[in-house]
Amino acid sequence: MSTSGLKAIAPVPKASDFLDIVLSKTQRKTPTVIHKNFKISRIRNFYMRKVKFTQDSFDEKLGAILEEFPIIDDLHPFLSSLLNVLYDKNHYKLALGQLRTARHLIDQVAKDYVRLLKFGDSLYRCKQLKRAALGRMATIMKRQNEALEFLEEVRKHMSRLPAIDPTARTLLICGYPNVGKSSFLNKVTRADVDVQPYAFTTKSLFVGHLDHRYMRWQVIDTPGILDHPLEEMNNIEMQSITALAHLKACVLYFMDLSEQCGYSVEAQCKLFNAIKPLFANKPTVLVLNKADVARLEDLEPERRAMVEEIINSEGVRHVQCSCYSDEGVMIVKTTACDALLEHRVDTKLKGNKVNAILNRLHVAQPKPRDEVVRTPCIPEAVKERKKYDKTDPERRKLERDVEAEEGGAGVYNINLRKNYLLADEEWKNDVIPEIMDGKNVADFIDPDILEKLDALEREEEKLEAEGFYESGSDMYDSDDERDAVAAKYALKKKIVSQGTKKAMKNRALLPRTAGLRTLSELTTDMTKAGLDPSRIQERAEILAKVAGAKRKRQREEDAEMDVDEDAEMGDEGEWMDVDGEETPKLKRAKDNSGAVITKNARHPRTNRQLAGMRDEAQASKAVKLRNLGQRERNMQARAGESDRAIKTKMPKHLFAGKRKMGKTDRR
Known part of the structure; x- marks a missing residue:
């Protein structure tokens, strides 16, 4: 767990606010109306529900606080020690323990009073038991006011802690106050730490992040440490000691050889030797800062010997830099990151996990097959890529050089x-x-194509004006021939259009010739296939007889309906014979081509629109009254009687909760 997980803890209310939250929730979420004429069992259940709901509310709130605050013993050693330095581990545990005890006491009080309420014999006694139960719960919570306030202060401070991940790749900066630790952090990361020319400007841990070899690194700036016993160090210095003791990081120990920080070189060397046990199993880089003022070569022999003694220690590297002139700052960063990576690789190789991987790896070595010496060969193209120097006139010209020449x-x-x-x-x-x-x-495109097209159009216009194309009007001997040719081309166009995708959409799946087969062909094919066509033959004969009878009856009806040449229309629209007799069932006649022409179509005997009405005047009046009745509804766009939609799914008076003190006209 990192410190970033401590920032999501919810605020802890005071004891008075705690009671207001719980008791108001009980009043809102439970019934509030009780009468003395209710059954005693209903009265008991009413007040037992109040007590149990209050207990659940206290249990929920206290449980959330106890779950969100971390248990120090379960945290990473660095975070556990840091919380111990900042808040006193014993005080923190005591506050959480008091809340845990309070939750247990509240549960016990609720349990006892619920047992008493089961035997309440009147409304008054049940009410007093409920009142006593809530009062004892409130008294227990009031006694936890100091613990709640302490936890709220701890939560506020935790939210301001930097997001430190103990398992990430870390560079740890330490040293005396005012030696340039915060300036280095501002140079290599995007952090913005306050830098002042006096000691103990940095009073807490600050974190910055940088990228090296496509990996994310965190850099921790610690407060300054003075050379005195551990028991005499304050909380500010103990934060640095905690980070040095528990974080697996590369330690950057800063020294100021110019002594502008206010501490001598001897004191800084003595502090390094004092805290050197904390550097065990950690790569260490000695950073000689402020090299623009004083360098290692400029020191007196005695002081220089003390510094070189530290440099010659096992596992210690040294770099001279200046945060003021940026000299060697990037070298310090690269040296520290590479040292930590090498240390991590060595640690993994010394562990037991690497054996399982090495057992599965095999490095093949080529065996010599002759006495020819084959030296490594580097292609010339690779050599040209490596050789890139802006000052070399013979270097290969790259694309970025061309970009710079062309404007950037x-x-x-x-x-x-x-x-x-x-x-x-x-x-x-x-x-x-x-x-x-x-x-x-592009070689085959005529550049003068437009001019030639204009010349061709002018020539066509000239020929048309001279009458060159008028002889084509005598192509056809008559208008009938011209119409026949036009019809032929129209039919051809229609056939072509029918072949399109849209026209073929509704075509028959089977060809029309599929059904044009004789009965003899069908029986022959079925017999060859080994099937019995007798049933199909019987059915075909029956259908043929029915079809013949139907065609005969149709011919007789058509003969009856043929119009005699001597027939003529009567005065009342009926077909009459020349002798004055009515022709029976005479409805249709035929023209010269055989098409049927309807002479007197049969109309309905009554108008259905007037059904139920005396006459057309009464029907029109009914229509006017209907439209008049619908006018207002149509104007206001109201639903009619047939619309069964329920527009309000949740009526407010049923879902808005209990009524408060005030007007009751809403129901």
């Missing part, structure tokens, strides 16, 4: 055609570099 980023546009592999180098920058059959298409 935002102005230069790379030419993607220069790498085309074409037969002729001049084809690369053609307007249309399309190649077909090894030839450039």
Whole structure:
């Protein structure tokens, strides 16, 4: 767990606010109306529900606090020690223990009073038992006011802690106050730590992040440490000691050889030797800061010997830098990161897990097959890539050099055609570099095509004006022939259009010729296939008889309906014979082509729109009254009687909770 997980803890209310939250929730979420004429069992259940709900509310709130605050013994050793330095581990545990005890006492009080309420014999006694139960719970919570306030202060301080991950790759900066630790952190990371020319400007841990070898690193700036016993160190110094003791990091010990920090070189060397046991199993880099003022070579022999003694220690590297002039700052960062990576690799190789991997690896070594010496060969292209120096005139010209010559980023546009592999180098920058059959298409485009087209159009207009095309009007001998040709082309166009996808959408799945088979062909094919066609033959004969009878009856009806040449129309629309007799069932006649023509169509005897009405006047009046009745509803867009939609799914008076003191006209 990192310190970032401590920032999500919810605020802890005071005891008075705690009671207001719980008791108001009980009043809102439980019934509030009780009468003395209720059954005693209902009265008991009413007040037992109050007590149990209050107990659950206290249990829920206290349980949330106890779960969100971390248990110190379960944290990472660094975080556990840091919380112990900042808040006193014993006081922190005592506060959480008091809340845990209070929750247990509240549960016991609720349990006891619920047992008493089961035997309440009146409304008054049940009410007093409920009142006593809630009062004892409130008294228990009031006694936890100091523990709640302490936990709230701890929560506020935790939310301001930097997000330190104990398992991440870490660079740890330490040393005397005012030696340039915060300045280095501002240089190599995006952090913004306050830098002042006096001691103990940094009073807590600060974290910054940097990228090295495509990996994220965290850099921790610790407060300054003075050279005195551990028992005499204050909370500010103990934060540094805690980080040095528990974080697996690369330690950067800063020294100021110019003594501008206010502490001598001897004191700084003595502090290094005092805290050196904390550097065990950690890569250490001795950073000689403020090299622009004083360097190691400029020191007196005695002081220089003391510093070199530290440098010659096992596992200690040294770098001289200056945060003021940026000299060696990046070297310090690279040296520290590489030292930590090497240390991590060595630690893994010394462990037992690496054996399981090494057992599965095999490095093949080539065996000599002759006496020829084969030395390593580096291709010339690779050598050219390695040899890149801006001052070398013979270096290979790169794309960024061309970009700089052409105006830089935002102005230069790379030419993607220069790498085309074409037969002729001049084809690369053609307007249309399309190649077909090894030839450039642009070579076959006539540049004068538009002018030639205009000349052709002028020539056509001239021929048309001179009457060159008028002889074509005598192509057809008559209008009938011209119409026949036009109909032929229209039919051809229709056939072509029927072949489109849209026209073929509703076509028959089977061809029309599939059904044009005789009975003999069908029986022959079925017999060859080994099937019995007798039932199909019987059915075909029956259908043929029915179809013949139907055609005979149709011919008789058509004969009856044929119009005699002597027939004529009567005065009342009936067909009459010349002798004055009515022709029976005469409805249709035929023209010369045989098409049926309806002479007197049969109309309905009554108008259905007037059904139930005396006459048309009464029907029109009914329509007017209907429209008049619907006018207001249509204007207001109201639903009619047939609309069964329920517009309000949740009526407010049923779902808004209990009524408060005030007006009751809403129901």
